[in-house]
Amino acid sequence: MGYMTTLTILNDGFSQIQKYPKEFINKISEGMDGFNRFGLSGRNNINDYGIGNHANVLQVAQSHHADDPRMFVAYGNSLNFIGWGNDSTNLEHRKQMLKLAKQMVKREEEEIKRLENQQTKSDSQ
CATH class of the missing domain: 1.20.5 (Single alpha-helices involved in coiled-coils or other helix-helix interfaces)
Structure with missing residues (x-):
């Protein structure tokens, strides 16, 4: 088994993802590593990112091993982590x-x- 990453995209900002695909990929990569939107200043289980002119189009959960169960609630324009490891x-x-x-x-x-x-x-x- 390998690692996996969970993410959500806010549909109303999808045009910015289409317009800035490299930024989108870079933000996913940062989130997989747990880096917050301001760079290396902190590591979180879930980070949100702006792309183009949309402030929070992408939420990325830090990667975890595929054998490590995670539970998320996608609600209120955000991805919410439930269970052990929750850093909220x-x-x-x-x-x-x-x-x-x-x-x-x-x-x-x-x-x-x-x-x-x-x-x-x-x-x-």
Whole structure:
């Protein structure tokens, strides 16, 4: 297994990515290494970057080993990391993202049960 990188792109700034593709690639590379938008002054698990004249079109999570599970919530024009390694110090924001994640997991559990029931009914026919 190798390493992997998670990123999000804000669609309203995509024209800037098309206009400045080299800057886009360079910003992904910086984010993969965990460097913040101001260079080597700090390393974060998630950094946001401007491209062209769009202030925050790209969010990049620092690369991690493919065997290291990560959970993200893409919400509010940002990529939010949940779980160990989260370097956010904003406690209220972390609570809000965890609440959303729990709601999403609960909804997925309900959908899996529905599909299992549907499959059981079709298998018995």
